[in-house]
Amino acid sequence: xxxxxxxxxxxxxxxxxxxxxxxxxxxxxxxxxxxxxxxxxxxxxxxxxxxxxxxxxxxxxxxxxxxxxxxxxxxxxxxxxxxxxxxxxxxxxxxxxxxxxxxxxxxxxxxxxxxxxxxxxxxxxxxxxxxxxxxxxxxxxxxxxxxxxxxxxxxxxxxxxxxxxxxxxxxxxxxxxxxxxxxxxxxxxxxxxxxxxxxxxxxxxxxxxxxxxxxxxxxxxxxxxxxxxxxxxxxxxxxxxxxxxxxxxxxxxxxxxxxxxxxxxxxxxxxxxxxxxxxxxxxxxxxxxxxxxxxxxxxxxxxxxxxxxxxxxxxxxxxxxxxxxxxxxxxxxxxxxxxxxxxxxxxxxxxxxxxxxxxxxxxxxxxxxxxxxxxxxxxxxxxxxxxxxxxxxxxxxxxxxxxxxxxxxxxxxxxxxxxxxxxxxxxxxxxxxxxxxxxxxxxxxxxxxxxxxxxxxx
Ligand code: 5AD
Ligand code: SF4
Numbered sequence: 001x002x003x004x005x006x007x008x009x010x011x012x013x014x015x016x017x018x019x020x021x022x023x024x025x026x027x028x029x030x031x032x033x034x035x036x037x038x039x040x041x042x043x044x045x046x047x048x049x050x051x052x053x054x055x056x057x058x059x060x061x062x063x064x065x066x067x068x069x070x071x072x073x074x075x076x077x078x079x080x081x082x083x084x085x086x087x088x089x090x091x092x093x094x095x096x097x098x099x100x101x102x103x104x105x106x107x108x109x110x111x112x113x114x115x116x117x118x119x120x121x122x123x124x125x126x127x128x129x130x131x132x133x134x135x136x137x138x139x140x141x142x143x144x145x146x147x148x149x150x151x152x153x154x155x156x157x158x159x160x161x162x163x164x165x166x167x168x169x170x171x172x173x174x175x176x177x178x179x180x181x182x183x184x185x186x187x188x189x190x191x192x193x194x195x196x197x198x199x200x201x202x203x204x205x206x207x208x209x210x211x212x213x214x215x216x217x218x219x220x221x222x223x224x225x226x227x228x229x230x231x232x233x234x235x236x237x238x239x240x241x242x243x244x245x246x247x248x249x250x251x252x253x254x255x256x257x258x259x260x261x262x263x264x265x266x267x268x269x270x271x272x273x274x275x276x277x278x279x280x281x282x283x284x285x286x287x288x289x290x291x292x293x294x295x296x297x298x299x300x301x302x303x304x305x306x307x308x309x310x311x312x313x314x315x316x317x318x319x320x321x322x323x324x325x326x327x328x329x330x331x332x333x334x335x336x337x338x339x340x341x342x343x344x345x346x347x348x349x350x351x352x353x354x355x356x357x358x359x360x361x362x363x364x365x366x367x368x369x370x371x372x373x374x375x376x377x378x379x380x381x382x383x384x385x386x387x388x389x390x391x392x393x394x395x396x397x398x399x400x401x402x403x404x405x406x407x408x409x410x411x412x413x414x415x416x417x418x419x420x421x422x423x424x425x426x427x428x429x430x431x432x433x434x435x436x437x438x439x440x441x442x443x444x445x446x447x448x449x450x451x452x453x454x455x456x457x458x
Contacts, residue, residue, distance in 0.1 A: 002117060004030045005039035009057050010047025012252065013212050014080055016150060016163040017106050018045045021079065023152045024110040032154070036064055041075045041113045046082035048178045050354035054082050058093060065096040073120040075113050075135075077101060081182040085357070087140045102140030103183050104168070107149040112137045147187045151197055153204075160436040161208040161405055162201045166194055166236065170214035172255070174282075175293045175360040176322065176353065179214060188213075188220040188232070195239050202245030205436055208274075208403055209240065211251040218258050234262045241270050247438050248403060248420065252278045253320075256296040259304050267311040274420040275312045276346075279305065280320035284339030285332035288325050292361070298339060305343055316346040316421030323380055324353040324373030326364035333376050340383055346391060346421060347449070348384040352377050389448045392423065399456065400425065402441045404434040417441065417453070425453040433457070 004025045008018040021043065022032045033039055044061050047053040057078070067074050077099035078090055084102035091097055099112050116135045143149075150165040167188040170180050198209055213219055220232030227235055240249055249272045254263075256279075267273050279301075283289050286297050309315050321336060340348065352373035355362040402417035402425050409416075415427045415434055425441055427434065434455060441453035 002030050002040040003033040004041040005036045006043045008045040016165050020150045021109050043077045046080040048081040075117045084182040098135045100138040104143040104146035105139045162206045164209050166211045167213040178356040198243045208248035215255040216251045217254040230262045250274050264307045275314045276316040276422045278318045284336035288332050318347040320349045322351050323376040324368040327366040344387050350380050392446050395443045403438045425451045429455045
């Protein structure tokens with residue numbers, strides 16, 4: 001039985017896409033391995049959002065080329081956003097590369113890789129030297145309805161949480177972002193298909209689904225009508241809420257544009273919606289938001305969060321912020337710091353602005369030095385950590401509802417769990433009794449971003 005190794009960079013959507021690919025390989029008789037040394041097919045699912053992410057994927061793929069010396073038949077493939085944006089040129093960068101597959105063609109990866117592998121294995125029967133012959137397959141074309149191809153899960157996992165891809169693409173034009181280029185136009189899956197997927201997941205023991213999309217709250221706006229003043233996304237949330245066995249619903253990421261009252265109100269009557277949103281802010285300065293081509297003002301962003309906290313007082317909010325965007329002055333940066341102080345995010349991912357090809361911001365004249373970006377990065381991180389850790393420490397002594405997801409990665413004697421606010425709680429207890437269950441836990445300790453707790457369950 002051949003083995004496939006899949007390394008994934010980038011967002012949760014990429015993880016989900018990799019899972020779909022893994023499922024197709026297992027259906028085709030492959031074993032998914034976590035050990036690249038025993039792989040017959042090596043795939044890297046790539047991210048283009050920052051240069052660093054691209055360099056990591058290129059470095060990893062370059063390094064893994066060594067497996068070819070011992071096993072000439074090994075097939076190498078790039079998938080995902082960098083595959084989409086660079087296409088053929090990747091064959092020049094990585095001489096051992098065989099396959100490049102874009103973001104609308106994940107469902108073709110198995111066929112391309114398996115065809116090459118089988119023909120190499122057959123040739124190897126005749127002559128080992130002949131086993132490797134340069135095969136270059138590059139498929140980065142558009143595919144109608146590709147959003148409907150990300151629908152299957154790996155059946156063997158016991159994870160009680162799952163990602164569900166509800167849409168692909170993005171119609172926004174943020175001036176720094178490569179995603180509209182790599183993922184194409186916005187297109188949603190039918191509600192019935194998404195509900196069917198959630199129902200199958202629930203029957204396998206999944207308790208929590210995270211609905212994924214580039215801008216989830218705009219889900220279906222071009223395909224499906226509003227009903228009773230409710231957007232297609234809220235209709236979808238209501239429909240998934242009906243699925244028996246699903247106890248928790250999350251989604252990521254929403255955008256201030258189209259974040260209307262119907263979505264805010266949904267948090268008052270849909271109890272399965274977790275009290276957490278990851279809500280990218282990008283900047284606290286109106287001038288920079290404008291230069292980023294984000295069509296809203298800081299005031300609107302703040303107002304949405306305040307309304308969300310009124311709808312759900314225990315709402316946690318996390319965000320993404322870019323520092324060192326071209327033209328960002330010290331005053332603009334201070335606007336960002338002030339908004340962070342005001343909103344007290346539970347966590348914040350800080351990104352140093354990275355110039356991306358074919359994006360308007362890359363051509364802007366007032367680019368910052370790496371030193372300025374790093375300086376602002378550190379200042380913002382210090383503030384973010386101080387706020388987030390203070391809020392986490394305040395939870396010690398409280399009782400939280402958690403979903404236990406399985407053994408902790410760093411210490412297999414302990415268990416991982418998450419609160420509705422998406423905070424990690426490490427527990428001690430019997431995995432057979434706790435994993436896959438939602439129960440109350442008393443928070444007994446905190447080390448910054450990790451909480452420790454005792455299960456209150458009999
Ligand atoms: N440079 C730095 N960060 C970026 N992001 C997107 N594009 C860039 C870029 N060119 C960040 C945004 C987004 C997150 C996924 O990545 O904050 O929300
Ligand atoms: Fe990276 Fe964006 Fe592509 Fe996700 S969609 S892999 S974050 S470039």
